[in-house]
Amino acid sequence: MVSTLRGLLSFSGYVINTLFWFPWVILLGLLKLLPIAPLRRGCTVLLDGIAGIWIGINNLNQRLLSRTRVITHALPELNPKQWYLVIANHQSWVDILMLQRVFNGKIPFLKFFLKRELLYVPFLGLCWWALDFPFMRRYSKSFLAKNPHLKGKDREATRKACEKFHYQPVSIMNFVEGTRFTPAKKARQESPFPTLLKPKVGGVAMSLDAMGGKMKRLLDVTIYYPAGIPSFWDYLCGRVPKVELWIEEHCLEPINRLDYQKREDKGTYQSWLNQIWSEKAGKLAALEHQQERQDC
Numbered sequence: 023m024v025s026t027l028r029g030l031l032s033f034s035g036y037v038i039n040t041l042f043w044f045p046w047v048i049l050l051g052l053l054k055l056l057p058i059a060p061l062r063r064g065c066t067v068l069l070d071g072i073a074g075i076w077i078g079i080n081n082l083n084q085r086l087l088s089r090t091r092v093i094t095h096a097l098p099e100l101n102p103k104q105w106y107l108v109i110a111n112h113q114s115w116v117d118i119l120m121l122q123r124v125f126n127g128k129i130p131f132l133k134f135f136l137k138r139e140l141l142y143v144p145f146l147g148l149c150w151w152a153l154d155f156p157f158m159r160r161y162s163k164s165f166l167a168k169n170p171h172l173k174g175k176d177r178e179a180t181r182k183a184c185e186k187f188h189y190q191p192v193s194i195m196n197f198v199e200g201t202r203f204t205p206a207k208k209a210r211q212e213s214p215f216p217t218l219l220k221p222k223v224g225g226v227a228m229s230l231d232a233m234g235g236k237m238k239r240l241l242d243v244t245i246y247y248p249a250g251i252p253s254f255w256d257y258l259c260g261r262v263p264k265v266e267l268w269i270e271e272h273c274l275e276p277i278n279r280l281d282y283q284k285r286e287d288k289g290t291y292q293s294w295l296n297q298i299w300s301e302k303a304g305k306l307a308a309l310e311h312q313q314e315r316q317d318c
Contacts, residue, residue: 025226025259025260026259026260027091028087028088028258028259028260029258029259029260030253032083032084032087032088032258032259032286033258035079035080035083036080036083039079039080039083039268040076040078040145040146040149041145043072043075043076043149043274044145044148044149046072047069047072047073047149047152047153048068048148048149048152049116049146050065050152051065051069051073051151051153052152053065054066054152058102062109063189063190066154066186066190067190069152069154070130070131070153070190072225073131073153074126074127077122077123077126077128078126080119080122081123082120083168083300084119084123085246087260088257088258088259088260088262088295089260089262090257090260090262090263090265091264092123092124092265092266092267093119093264093265093266093267094124094266094267094268094269095267095268095269096268096269096270097124097269098241098269098270098271098290100125100128100129100241102115102128102129102130102131102191103129103191104129104130104239104273105130105187105190105191105192105193105233105236105237105238105239106130106192106194106239106240106241107193107194107196107226107229107230107237107239107240107241107258107274108121108125108129108132108193108194108195108196108240108241109196109197109198109226109240109241109242109243109298110195110197110242110244110245111197111199111203111218111244111245111302111306112199112201112202112241113202113245113251114202114247114252114253114254114257115161115248115249115253115254116247116252116253116254116256116257116265117163117197117245118134119257120245120265120267121195121203123244123307124243124267124269125193128293129193129208129241130190130191130192130193131153131192131193132189132193132194132195133153133154133156133192133193133194134150134154134155135155135156135158135180135183135193135194135195135196135225135229136150136155136157136158137157137158138157138158140157141157145186150285153214154183154186155284156180156183156184156188157183158180158183161305180225180228180229180231180232181228181231182244183232184229184232184233185232185272187233187236188233188234188236194233194237196225196226196230198221198222198223198226198270198295198299199218199220199221199222199224199230200222200225201217201218201219203217203218203251207219214308215299215302215303216289216303216306216307216310217306217307218299218302218303219305220299221295221296221298221299223282223288223291223292223294224282225259225290226295227280227282227288227291228241228282230274230277230278231281231282234277237274237278238273238274238278239271239272239273239274240272240273240274240277241269241270241271241272242269242270242298242302243268243269244267244268244269244270244302244306245265245266245267245269246264246265246266246268246306246309247265248262248264248265248266248309248313249260249262249263254303262269268305268311271296277291277294279313280282295305
């Protein structure tokens with residue numbers, strides 16, 4: 023009963039906070055439609071500032087009601103005036119809250135690549151549009167085989183979306199597994215990693231290519247839930263006692279010199295990401311083993 027009440031209060035806090043900022047975000051988003059470059063850039067700065075305050079209030083909500091201990095190991099020195107690419111393993115909607123909680127104010131506002139269908143989510147869809155979140159149409163190989171004229175459209179869309187990020191520092195977030203981890207998805211993929219899906223390098227490569235070398239730092243985040251993967255509702259109700267995050271920084275200069283359209287470079291790209299994922303899998307396996315010993 024107590025945890026349910028806590029969850030309802032926490033959810034109400036998120037809703038009230040979002041509705042309060044919604045009119046301001048939409049107003050500035052509409053102003054950005056005017057073809058005046060200084061006005062557009064000024065609105066972008068204001069929008070990112072509002073988004074930072076919105077997340078800060080959400081983080082306060084979490085600390086007061088969810089009461090989850092968030093332990094960040096070896097946080098590197100970060101710069102809010104630097105461009106970053108951020109990748110992480112993906113298990114729950116809570117992952118996004120954790121990333122926003124850890125990085126808010128330390129790096130530029132996180133922008134996620136979203137499915138185009140999410141544009142129609144009430145309130146949030148319009149906020150994501152105003153905040154320049156890139157909306158993408160994802161085509162399967164079978165669909166492209168039937169519609170070859172659409173081949174390369176996703177690359178063009180990524181480049182166009184990232185053009186807005188050249189003038190002001192931004193952090194582009196990419197869940198390289200493409201979807202949340204489940205044992206069933208792992209089995210279908212025949213993933214070699216015990217608690218991870220196979221990483222997909224295409225989104226990373228297209229983002230770096232579209233940014234034209236401006237993005238020089240990669241933040242690789244490993245998210246671990248000692249008590250098991252939670253739902254969003256579990257988190258709101260305070261049923262997630264602890265979350266641990268490891269953040270490793272990598273230089274992207276050697277990767278920026280590659281051309282993903284070349285077959286030999288595509289293999290180098292995938293090997294680079296596979297190595298990062300292999301190290302992440304080893305870390306998660308060691309943590310699971312340690313947790314099992316503690317439970318015993």
